[in-house]
Amino acid sequence: MERTLFKAQRISAILLAPWVLIHLGLILYAVRGGLTAAEILDRTQGSLFWGLFYGSFVLLVTVHAPIGLRNILREWTPLKSDNINPMCFMFGLFILVMGIRAVAAVVG
Amino acid sequence: MEVRIWRGKAEGAFSSYHVPVRDNQTILDVVTEIQREQEPALAYRFACRVGVCGSCAMTVNGKPRWTCRTHVTRVAHEGVLTIEPLRNLPRIKDLVCDMGDFFQKWQKAGGKHSGSLTRADKPALVDITNPARVTANAAIECINCAICYSACDVVAWDKDYLGPAALNRAWTLVNDERHSEREETFDKSFGEGGCGSCHSQGNCTRHCPVEISPSESIAGLKRAAFSGLPKMDGN
Missing domain, CATH: 3.10.20.30 (Beta-grasp domain)
Structure with missing residues (x-):
């Protein structure tokens, strides 16, 4: 399992890197242009592109973040793997649900 | 003085x-x-x-x-x-x-050589130009002094971490065509506390008295997670 998680975290990191840059660029563009929340939503709602972009973003974070959190908890807390694994699984589910909810609100 | x-x-x-x-x-x-x-x-x-x-x-x-x-x-x-x-x-x-932990972690990392020949067989002929053999040779001269283990900060804060020497040993076996349990050793080196726990700080390599680079060996194990076990036919 460790090897699979190791690979999943590395691959998700590689894919997330350009996604994060695009996301940051988008924020800078939107803020610089002085767009209001309503104007932004007007452009994103109904957009298949932004739906796919942020949907895949959420999936990648759902894979990447819980594995990293698992490593941190294992190294820095006295918690045992038996407790850490379900905690991080639940954390991943939480990110997934909240992320999908947010994407649905932006593009739905 | x-x-x-x-x-x-x-x-x-x-x-x-x-x-x-x-x-x-x-x-x-x-x-x-x-x-x-x-x-x-x-x-x-x-x-x-x-x-x-x-x-x-x-x-x-x-x-x-x-x-x-x-x-x-x-x-x-x-x-x-x-x-x-x-x-x-x-x-x-x-x-x-007490060196007990240090050597037990060698075993935990799959560091025991397992041959497939018997004493009735002829000695294995090893091609010293084979890339896998060259890779193994670069890491093989470890004298088990535990200096890398002592220098490693990850060992200091994570008592389950196998440490640079054990993982370096595993890497030599993964590249050794005479070792009959290469896959098993590779699996063990990637177990809990295995090479995935290394932070690549490089203290092991900096302090190794015989100038081995356990960092490089651990990086090799990590790369093999994607590329598979090193090929033995030199291709």
Whole structure:
């Protein structure tokens, strides 16, 4: 399992890197242009592109973040793997649900 | 020259001794002179005295070193030497550590060679130009001194981490065509506390007295997670 998680975290990191840059660029563009929340939503709602972009973003974070959190908890807390694994699984589910909810609100 | 030496176990204190400076004097010479002339109860380990056996590693002025090959002139700071046992290992007495964990982790990392030939077979013919063999040879000369294990910060904070020496050993076996359990060794090196826990800080490589790079070996294991086990046919 460790090897699979190791690979999943590395691959998700590689894919997330350009996604994060695009996301940051988008924020800078939107803020610089002085767009209001309503104007932004007007452009994103109904957009298949932004739906796919942020949907895949959420999936990648759902894979990447819980594995990293698992490593941190294992190294820095006295918690045992038996407790850490379900905690991080639940954390991943939480990110997934909240992320999908947010994407649905932006593009739905 | 003043020499401060740790006396005791985990609880203890430094005792100071004075030793004359001599030509070509090593740290092990100094410890031996103190034990023979001043402090017969001083406990320390050594065997070969020439950098082969890996028994005499200690912490000298804050850094792990092989004491038989470390000259006093290279490390004495303002005429003072401070000598302690290796870090990250339980202290038994004075400069002697319990190496049990260190060697058990070798086993946990799949470090035991498993051959497939019997004594009735002819010795294996190994092509020394095979890339996998070249890779194994680059990491094979480890003398088990535990200096890398002592230098590693990840070992210090994660007691389950197998450590640089054990993972370096696993990498040599993964690249050894005579080892019949390459896949098993690779799996063990990636188990909990295995190579995925390495932070690539490089203290192991910086301090290795025989100039092996455990960092490179661990990186090789990590790469193999994606590329698969090294091929044995040289392709």
